[in-house]
Amino acid sequence: MKKMNLKILTLALLMAALVAGMYACSQKKSLVKWHPVEVTAAPNCGDCHKDERAALNHTPDFATRHKFYAMQRKEVCDLCHVESFCTDCHAHKEEIKPSDKFKDAPERSLPHRGDYLTQHVIDGRINPASCFPCHGRMNNERCKVCHK
């Protein structure tokens, strides 16, 4: 058992030394804090960027796949969005959101348009996994009104 612990400790120290060495060699400038040009709603990034950044075009269905970009490099999102933009939907104990999001931009795909209280009964049967990331452990106080 002691030999095993010693091996794990040695491995951890080697990993830490490797990370420290790689960090010391990495002196590339950080991303700018803000996008240098103010971007208006639903930007078409490909208008200016011809490289991989064009993938971030905010097409009407962008909301359905934004999670993939955010899970890899959220600091890129932070170039244009403040934190409250995320918490409008990714909430803790919110009571009325996110039904208020983008009411003046109906062309954008969002999960809770219209009378969603009725539709959620059906959507929950179709694919409850689509509800779970936001309501499984947080933002579910309201669920308890019916789901005792």
Next chain:
Amino acid sequence: MARDLSGQSKTYLQSREGVDSSKFLPFYEYFDFKAEDFASLASQNVSFHFGGWARTDLADESYGKKTNNDLQYAYLTIRKSTANTALDLGRLFIREGVVSELVDGAYARTDLVRGVRVAAFGGVPVETNFDGRSGDAVYGGRISEAYPGLYRLGFSYLKERNNRTDFREEEGGDLWFRPVNWAEVLGTSSYNALTRAWMQHNYNLLLGPFYNFSLRTEATRISYKDYFTGTTTSAFTFLPTGLIDLNEKLSTEGGELSYSFGKTGLSAEYKKYSYDIAGDANYYGAKLRYSDPKNWGTGVSFHRMSGETDTLKYYDYRAYAYKKLGKADITADLFAVSYDVEINGVKNAYSASLASGYYVIEKGRLSADIEYAHNPYYDKEVRGFVKFVYNFGSPYGAKRGK
């Protein structure tokens, strides 16, 4: 003093009715701000971020409390000018691979050489309370490697303990791959280390545009028994004999083919749901839209859900239009669902809303909307909503992402 202080105040008044004819008139205030450059530690920049809300009921009591409030986030960020090195301390939202958590704790990340990036976090989870927070902890991290413009591949890990016992242990991979400008793969797989089985696979392939055509396809696989673990609500506590079987496994495959010409877009969608236990369902339809964001836009859509159970047999329709008039805008939105089999005696449900907003001052927008609905649970339901949004501080910072 902060050199850049910006934020937003959102004041809401909502009017609605309960199923027992109670009248609700909740009044909300949402407030957030960001203070930047208020201190510098050598080459490191320090900023503070805050968001929270409070509610009071002006009529009948809603959600079992006359008043309520919550701290959404409050954290200090120390950020280096090199290697995207940053440390956050406080209540913060972490998004790293399969990790998507609100935590009271610390979160550090940095780039290393050759496209390698590491992130680590730890603290107490911020979840809906069900048994107190004593003995609760969450920690994890992610390591990723990227070749700029071609791919990014990450591996992430999370462990959560509740009352000093293991509550969740999840591992996963995430992928972004763009070999050419017209093809992109996005995806993630997550593994439940406690049940020793895959929770979910979710992959997207995006192709195009080719001559104004583009195609988005998606494939997912979810094991309910392994995915719906560590929940804090009974809504996701499935039983082997319940309406949703705990042992269910769902696969979906689908796609959307879009064609755009100028400001007009036309798309056709199809999604197949294959349940190991409940049978199959198909969802398909089409959308047509015209969008000139600075002037006006309109759209219509139609879909059919065709499943093996009665609740999964319906048509849904939507039509919307908006118009911008200088400082004002107006939006109308109509949804309708026609069930093959009546639910609570209702075959056709619909909701119609009319919303309007006006910039009363440069940084302040007043808006209001009214919604009328008829559905299986309400003969008629009328909801009203009034909102005033005020941006303050740096005009550039305050507008961001709103």
